[in-house]
Amino acid sequence: xxxxxxxxxxxxxxxxxxxxxxxxxxxxxxxxxxxxxxxxxxxxxxxxxxxxxxxxxxxxxxxxxxxxxxxxxxxxxxxxxxxxxxxxxxxxxxxxxxxxxxxxxxxxxxxxxxxxxxxxxxxxxxxxxxxxxxxxxxxxxxxxxxxxxxxxxxxxxxxxxxxxxxxxxxxxxxxxxxxxxxxxxxxxxxxxxxxxxxxxxxxxxxxxxxxxxxxxxxxxxxxxxxxxxxxxxxxxxxxxxxxxxxxxxxxxxxxxxxxxxxxxxxxxxxxxxxxxxxxxxxxxxxxxxxxxxxxxxxxxxxxxxxxxxxxxxxxxxxxxxxxxxxxxxxxxxxxxxxx
Amino acid sequence: xxxxxxxxxxxxxxxxxxxxxxxxxxxxxxxxxxxxxxxxxxxxxxxxxxxxxxxxxxxxxxxxxxxxxxxxxxxxxxxxxxxxxxxxxxxxxxxxxxxxxxxxxxxxxxxxxxxxxxxxxxxxxxxxxxxxxxxxxxxxxxxxxxxxxxxxxxxxxxxxxxxxxxxxxxxxxxxxxxxxxxxxxxxxxxxxxxxxxxxxxxxxxxxxxxxxxxxxxxxxxxxxxxxxxxxxxxxxxxxxxxxxxxxxxxxxxxxxxxxxxxxxxxxxxxxxxxxxx
Amino acid sequence: xxxxxxxxxxxxxxxxxxxxxxxxxxxxxxxxxxxxxxxxxxxxxxxxxxxxxxxxxxxxxxxxxxxxxxxxxxxxxxxxxxxxxxxxxxxxxxxxxxxxxxxxxxxxxxxxxxxxxxxxxxxxxxxxxxxxxxxxxxxxxxxxxxxxxxxxxxxxxxxxxxxxxxxxxxxxxxxxxxxxxxxxxxxxxxxxxxxxxxxxxxxxxxxxxxxxxxxxxxxxxxxxxxxxxxxxxxxxxxxxxxxxxxxxxxxxxxxxxxxxxxxxxxxxxxxxxxxxxxxxxxxxxxx
Numbered sequence: 010x011x012x013x014x015x016x017x018x019x020x021x022x023x024x025x026x027x028x029x030x031x032x033x034x035x036x037x038x039x040x041x042x043x044x045x046x047x048x049x050x051x052x053x054x055x056x057x058x059x060x061x062x063x064x065x066x067x068x069x070x071x072x073x074x075x076x077x078x079x080x081x082x083x084x085x086x087x088x089x090x091x092x093x094x095x096x097x098x099x100x101x102x103x104x105x106x107x108x109x110x111x112x113x114x115x116x117x118x119x120x121x122x123x124x125x126x127x128x129x130x131x132x133x134x135x136x137x138x139x140x141x142x143x144x145x146x147x148x149x150x151x152x153x154x155x156x157x158x159x160x161x162x163x164x165x166x167x168x169x170x171x172x173x174x175x176x177x178x179x180x181x182x183x184x185x186x187x188x189x190x191x192x193x194x195x196x197x198x199x200x201x202x203x204x205x206x207x208x209x210x211x212x213x214x215x216x217x218x219x220x221x222x223x224x225x226x227x228x229x230x231x232x233x234x235x236x237x238x239x240x241x242x243x244x245x246x247x248x249x250x251x252x253x254x255x256x257x258x259x260x261x262x263x264x265x266x267x268x269x270x271x272x273x274x275x276x277x278x279x280x281x282x283x284x285x286x287x288x289x290x291x292x293x294x295x296x297x298x299x300x301x302x303x304x305x306x307x308x309x310x311x312x313x314x315x316x317x318x319x320x321x322x323x324x325x326x327x328x329x330x331x332x333x334x335x336x337x338x339x340x341x342x343x344x345x346x347x348x
Numbered sequence: 349x350x351x352x353x354x355x356x357x358x359x360x361x362x363x364x365x366x367x368x369x370x371x372x373x374x375x376x377x378x379x380x381x382x383x384x385x386x387x388x389x390x391x392x393x394x395x396x397x398x399x400x401x402x403x404x405x406x407x408x409x410x411x412x413x414x415x416x417x418x419x420x421x422x423x424x425x426x427x428x429x430x431x432x433x434x435x436x437x438x439x440x441x442x443x444x445x446x447x448x449x450x451x452x453x454x455x456x457x458x459x460x461x462x463x464x465x466x467x468x469x470x471x472x473x474x475x476x477x478x479x480x481x482x483x484x485x486x487x488x489x490x491x492x493x494x495x496x497x498x499x500x501x502x503x504x505x506x507x508x509x510x511x512x513x514x515x516x517x518x519x520x521x522x523x524x525x526x527x528x529x530x531x532x533x534x535x536x537x538x539x540x541x542x543x544x545x546x547x548x549x550x551x552x553x554x555x556x557x558x559x560x561x562x563x564x565x566x567x568x569x570x571x572x573x574x575x576x577x578x579x580x581x582x583x584x585x586x587x588x589x590x591x592x593x594x595x596x597x598x599x600x601x602x603x604x605x606x607x608x609x610x611x612x613x614x615x616x617x618x619x620x621x622x623x624x625x
Numbered sequence: 626x627x628x629x630x631x632x633x634x635x636x637x638x639x640x641x642x643x644x645x646x647x648x649x650x651x652x653x654x655x656x657x658x659x660x661x662x663x664x665x666x667x668x669x670x671x672x673x674x675x676x677x678x679x680x681x682x683x684x685x686x687x688x689x690x691x692x693x694x695x696x697x698x699x700x701x702x703x704x705x706x707x708x709x710x711x712x713x714x715x716x717x718x719x720x721x722x723x724x725x726x727x728x729x730x731x732x733x734x735x736x737x738x739x740x741x742x743x744x745x746x747x748x749x750x751x752x753x754x755x756x757x758x759x760x761x762x763x764x765x766x767x768x769x770x771x772x773x774x775x776x777x778x779x780x781x782x783x784x785x786x787x788x789x790x791x792x793x794x795x796x797x798x799x800x801x802x803x804x805x806x807x808x809x810x811x812x813x814x815x816x817x818x819x820x821x822x823x824x825x826x827x828x829x830x831x832x833x834x835x836x837x838x839x840x841x842x843x844x845x846x847x848x849x850x851x852x853x854x855x856x857x858x859x860x861x862x863x864x865x866x867x868x869x870x871x872x873x874x875x876x877x878x879x880x881x882x883x884x885x886x887x888x889x890x891x892x893x894x895x896x897x898x899x900x901x902x903x904x905x906x907x908x909x910x911x912x
Contacts, residue, residue, distance in 0.1 A: 125595060
């Protein structure tokens with residue numbers, strides 16, 4: 010597949026054109042908090058050297074709250090009504106590679122055996138154009154889990170900021186190729202050797218650990234004193250899991266309803282919340298924050314790998330940056346690596 | 349778009365009060381075609397829902413050999429079970445499933461089977477018991493040990509009588525000491541000690557055991573003393589579930605999803621699990 | 626800092642306290658909550674401009690020791706939460722060994738160096754840099770140049786809005802809420818055994834992060850903290866989507882002062898505002 014050059018101005022024109030075609034265009038919001046569907050190209054915030062937004066973009070594939078179906082009920086019976094079909098096409102522009110990489114990771118859990126078409130449909134309807142990352146801080150660790158600042162997993166195309174202010178557009182998938190062929194008037198021909206990226210102000214992430222070694226330790230040490238102190242200061246909020254691009258636990262509840270009508274919702278939930286595993290009888294298999302924190306680490310770096318040969322993490326560091334009590338997942342991995 | 353979370357509609361055909369707080373619902377899918385197409389194996393579970401209240405997970409308590417009704421038995425513990433209790437005959441509920449693995453029926457054939465259960469733990473055991481009894485010739489000796497705290501806590505009372513009346517089944521019904529009534533004719537004692545007294549041989553045998561953790565804990569050494577191999581002691585795990593589909597991340601014990609890899613586990617598998625259930 | 630370590634070592638050696646909840650250094654200047662159980666642990670305790678967390682939250686989150694007190698490193702501002710917990714019969718004064726430093730303000734952004742432009746907004750109107758209730762204190766007060774209080778300006782701005790403008794303002798903020806409950810978990814005064822949002826039958830507040838569910842949650846929490854919030858701004862700090870919860874809480878606190886002359890967490894002898902009724906209580910604003 011062919012690569013291209015696109016100027017910053019043409020990105021704007023392309024985006025407005027895409028919006029005109031009735032697509033949504035989603036990019037990081039200027040506040041740095043979340044991803045937003047923009048109304049005009051002027052709202053675009055494509056910055057390769059910015060800190061990852063506080064929330065990942067998983068909300069657009071796996072919404073924080075989503076109706077699964079609606080019911081109408083009377084004494085004569087019940088009728089189930091499908092939620093509105095997921096048809097909107099969406100262009101994701103300027104996502105970090107660590108954000109895009111979460112999509113195929115989540116696809117695995119949403120598709121082993123039973124297929125969650127709510128998730129699949131959204132992925133199917135999306136074109137993800139990521140931006141080579143020129144950022145790192147004390148909490149990033151993409152390079153320790155097999156990704157990098159230019160990892161292509163989950164991206165349909167990837168932009169790389171060039172020294173002359175334009176972008177090198179590398180097409181990754183057929184879907185990306187088809188998409189950009191529709192907008193070829195904004196693209197200039199190029200070849201791989203024309204790719205002259207800007208120099209990153211930031212070095213590669215400083216956090217380094219050997220995931221294979223960490224996995225080996227986790228395999229053998231479900232019980233270990235190490236866990237005891239970890240949960241000590243954790244306040245048991247769900248921040249780390251909610252900002253995470255790969256955490257996918259959810260709850261199913263009937264809400265916003267009365268006897269006659271209502272909906273069944275699929276809502277983000279968190280293994281860090283104390284009620285998550287609590288049985289109606291009162292018994293709670295994970296009855297302390299230490300156990301709940303261990304679950305998070307084990308799920309990400311062992312259980313998921315056991316099942317899907319992949320870690321449930323993209324090294325974006327959001328959980329650590331946002332943690333109110335400074336629990337540092339990369340730091341924990343480094344400590345495990347040194348055991 | 350296929351929607352794995354959307355249940356089929358089923359009608360409550362009959363309500364049976366087992367004890368003061370435990371009830372069985374006999375269900376039929378509203379759509380006869382759906383009912384005809386529905387098949388499951390003993391040990392699998394379903395997600396039952398009351399619209400506006402939510403979903404709840406129970407094993408299918410009726411056997412796959414008797415498909416006229418799908419039955420579930422539940423104890424009043426929380427929001428959804430409370431709503432399920434308010435249902436009348438003719439009301440509609442949602443049902444999706446079957447989910448999870450099942451008891452190893454094929455592997456059980458040609459062997460002696462011992463069914464051990466306590467309290468509402470009889471629900472999954474009842475399913476496999478009838479399944480086995482309906483195919484009686486394919487199994488050797490059958491022993492049933494069931495116990496509850498008090499006489500009034502015994503579930504499926506009619507069926508217990510039917511089992512007792514069967515000549516080719518040894519049935520022992522027990523209540524905890526102090527739980528007997530003046531006219532109680534069954535055993536008195538905890539389930540582990542009744543199993544010890546009955547002493548079924550572990551030779552060419554499979555034990556199916558479900559009930560309170562404390563009962564399982566004290567019955568295990570008895571079974572091992574009787575010569576049951578660990579892989580031939582089979583139980584079901586209950587963990588809080590929501591989706592039943594291996595997605596919502598709630599029921600895992602270590603890297604095992606109870607909803608997909610379970611709920612049926614043998615004792616060898618159980619021992620490999622971390623203590624989080 | 627040496628003073629803090631000496632105090633901590635003495636307390637742990639003598640068995641006066643079972644453990645000390647304090648701060649330890651992390652990467653760069655950042656400090657994180659740390660529980661010192663041994664004399665070696667005490668060596669790690671620090672108190673800096675980056676000691677932002679209100680550690681009194683742990684009084685209700687960590688199991689009480691079987692013997693000895695709980696040592697707590699707590700700034701003057703956060704100390705008000707300890708006072709409120711004692712007022713509300715959640716903690717006993719004699720169970721806590723209060724180590725309260727003289728504080729020269731803390732940062733707003735824990736990952737950046739402390740300077741005039743990186744000072745937490747709660748410090749800008751602080752009257753308790755020198756604590757009034759403690760078992761041990763340390764440090765010296767220095768003169769700190771403070772930036773202007775933008776938060777109070779924003780409160781005035783929201784106050785001046787019409788009802789529909791206020792609705793829009795808060796709708797935009799609450800829309801972002803993901804229901805992670807970090808605000809609740811970080812709050813020393815959110816100690817209910819069962820939070821109203823976790824009650825399933827009946828369900829009072831939708832757990833779904835819809836506009837309706839988010840309004841219900843955030844407003845109910847603000848109401849539950851009215852006259853109780855001591856202004857540590859931890860909810861605001863830990864919110865992953867930057868909802869300015871302090872605006873609500875501070876406004877309610879200002880109300881408690883203007884209507885009832887009550888400042889939460891001022892005195893352990895004083896009855897709580899919501900726990901007392903006076904015939905002279907102003908009821909004009911309840912409509």
